[in-house]
Amino acid sequence: MPNSISLAEQIDILFKHGKEHGLPVTYRAIAEATGETANNLFRIRHGHNTNPGLRTLSALVEYFGTDLGYFVRLAKL
Numbered sequence: 001m002p003n004s005i006s007l008a009e010q011i012d013i014l015f016k017h018g019k020e021h022g023l024p025v026t027y028r029a030i031a032e033a034t035g036e037t038a039n040n041l042f043r044i045r046h047g048h049n050t051n052p053g054l055r056t057l058s059a060l061v062e063y064f065g066t067d068l069g070y071f072v073r074l075a076k077l
Contacts, residue, residue, distance in 0.1 A: 008047035010071055014064045015045065023064070034059035 018025045027038035036056055043049040044056070061067055 006047060007050055007052075007071070008045055011045045011060070014060065014066070014070075018064050030060075030063060034063050036060075 015025045024030070024033075027041045030036070030041055031038040034056075036059060040049060040052070040056065044052050057068060057071065061070055
């Protein structure tokens with residue numbers, strides 16, 4: 001069975017990728033751009049919220065320029 005990668009790890013990869021490509025990656029900047037709260041983004045990235053809603057995930061992938069398939073592909077690693 002392949003190794004899996006947690007949602008927190010997937011989100012962390014998005015943050016790092018965004019930073020490498022010049023996106024503002026502070027919790028506040030992402031919260032303002034997505035309509036999420038900075039606290040919720042922190043909780044997701046650090047594994048305290050392991051089941052965010054579809055709206056939250058959709059907002060994050062839109063901000064980082066990917067699609068929801070990102071989570072499926074990485075989860076199967």
